[in-house]
Amino acid sequence: MTTQPTATSDTVRMEKFRRDISNPLKLRLFMLRRLPMAYLAGLRVAALTDGQATVTVPYKYLTQNPFRSIYFACLSMAAEMASGLLAMMHVQSGSPVSMLVVGLEAEFNKKAVGLIRFTSQDGAAIGRAIAESRATGQGRTVLCTSTGIDQAGDVVAIFRITWSFRAKAK
Numbered sequence: 001m002t003t004q005p006t007a008t009s010d011t012v013r014m015e016k017f018r019r020d021i022s023n024p025l026k027l028r029l030f031m032l033r034r035l036p037m038a039y040l041a042g043l044r045v046a047a048l049t050d051g052q053a054t055v056t057v058p059y060k061y062l063t064q065n066p067f068r069s070i071y072f073a074c075l076s077m078a079a080e081m082a083s084g085l086l087a088m089m090h091v092q093s094g095s096p097v098s099m100l101v102v103g104l105e106a107e108f109n110k111k112a113v114g115l116i117r118f119t120s121q122d123g124a125a126i127g128r129a130i131a132e133s134r135a136t137g138q139g140r141t142v143l144c145t146s147t148g149i150d151q152a153g154d155v156v157a158i159f160r161i162t163w164s165f166r167a168k169a170k
Helices: 007-022 024-034 036-041 072-091 123-136
Strands: 044-048 053-058 097-108 115-120 140-149 155-167
Touching (some): 036 072, 053 072, 072 097, 072 115, 072 123, 123 140, 123 155
Antiparallel strands (some): 044 053, 053 115, 115 140
16 A cells, blocks of 8 residues: 655655755765765755755866866756756655756856855756646746856856756656
8 A cells, every 4th residue: 555645745855855965075975976066066055945955166277277266067057956956855755756958048247266155046947847847748948047157246156957857656
């Protein structure tokens, strides 16, 4: 006999995911195994809640471009990871869901040097899309925005990442 997950067990699984990702050793092991380029680039999770995630990327030898700033691909990796962590956390809350980036748009406002913090505040929209996909069996997309801010508080870049979610057949 199988039972449907309850809201309490969903919350417990999401909290476990949040704790695991917030543990520096577990995060490094996860990135080394699943996201080796993020590990090498020095990405770190600064904050993770149900609704918001912040990921940092440092300016260093492995992330630099010839113009003495952070290479755009490293910036996009951090921006995608901010929204992707929210998606991964919400996927934990029930039956399996596939997730895929289907679109990316970027706007660069300032040279990226120092430590850049990318924040996505789209956790609620992601959670709704996943719940709708589970309920209907149809795919859903969500446009997530990740904003990169430097240490002076200036916006360096804004990434708009379109995620697709589809509940897997049982």
